[in-house]
Amino acid sequence: MRRRILLGVCLVAALGLVGGCAGMDYTSVANIALKTAPKVAAASRPINDSEEYYVGRAVAARILSANRLYTDPQLTLYVNEVGETVARKSPMPNTYKGYHFAVLDTSEPNAFACPGGIIFVTKGLVLMCGNEDELAAVLAHEVAHVANKDGINSISKARWTEVLTTLGTETAKQYGGAGGQLVTLFEGSIDDVFKTIVVNGYSRGAEEAADAQAVKTLQKAGYDPAALEALLTKMASKSGGATGIYKTHPPTADRLAKLKSETPKGTPGKMEEVRTKRFQSIKM
Ligand SMILES: [Zn+2]
Structure with a gap:
């Protein structure tokens, strides 16, 4: 019971949102990044793991400012256990501060992968799963989107170069990194990621790569690799319109055809029945 309670609050604690405030302090984000980033004058290095985590945390906070968490401890624990199981078999089993999975209290089916490993799935999407x-x-x-760095790579290269240049200046050092320019640059970086993962969606290539990776991960974790195809087929048959997961991860005919060609044919393991019973006993 204690573990469940801990898991129930761990995401909120991980986001620094204890006290119920889901707003993001960009000055803090900029300061943390300044402390953790190497002081380099050359503005050419890629975003490092700790910077990726802090940008992802700010994006997660922005998602939580518009969506309530579904705080049922049993469901939260279950989603974290399934999520950790697949993450361990993914190409990126560990991230800077680990993976955190949480359910959003909204009926619109959707899922979001914030850079660094905070992953949200909506109640509507859990209900759509059979x-x-x-x-x-x-x-x-979603773990594949994190491993492939699809969110963090949506930060404009020009903006990141400017972040690094600013971090290396005497002005940034004098003002503890919290100068207005740096805060604005971090806000812009978070905007870039938010727009991709919540508003516009990923490129077709990023979706197909995440599908292919997910099939391999499912197989390694002992799940039915055809489960993604089954879910996408279900999604494609529903007229979901251009919102939610239909917009950010569109189940197009091309995407489904590619996924079908990559999915190994096999019979579901005998444990599938046990897993389905477990799912049904947890489902809201
Ligand atoms: Zn996707």
Whole structure:
């Protein structure tokens, strides 16, 4: 019971949102980044793991400013256990501060992968899943977006170069990194990521790569690799319109055809029945 309670609050604590404030202090983000970033004058290095985490945390806070968490401890624990199971078999089993999975209290099906490993799935998408393997498929796909750095790579290269240049200046040092320019640059970086993962969606290539990776991860984790295809087929048959997951991860005919060609044919393991029963006993 204690572990469940801890997991229930761990995401909120991880986001520094204890006290119930979901707003993001960009000055803090800029300061933390300044402390953790090497003081380099050359503005050419890629974003490092700690910077990726802090940008991801700010993006997660922005998502939580518009969506409530679904705080049921049993469901939160279950989603974290399934998520950790697939993350361990992914190409990036560990991140700077680990993976955190949480359910958003909204009926619109969707899922978001924040840079660094904070992953949200909505109650609507959990309800659309017919079994644990389909839930694992959603989470494996989102873990693949984190591993492929699809969110963090949406930060404009010109903006990141400017962040690094500013971090290296005497002005940034004098003002503890919290100068207005640096805060504005971090806000812009967070905007870039937010627009990709919440508003506009990923490129077709990024979606297809995450699908292919998810199939491999499912297979390695002992789940049915055809579960992603089953869920996407279900999504494609529903007229979801251009919102939610239909917009950010569109289940297009091309995407489905590619996924089908990459999914190994096999019979579901005998544990599938056990997993489905477990899923049904947890589902809201
Ligand atoms: Zn996707």
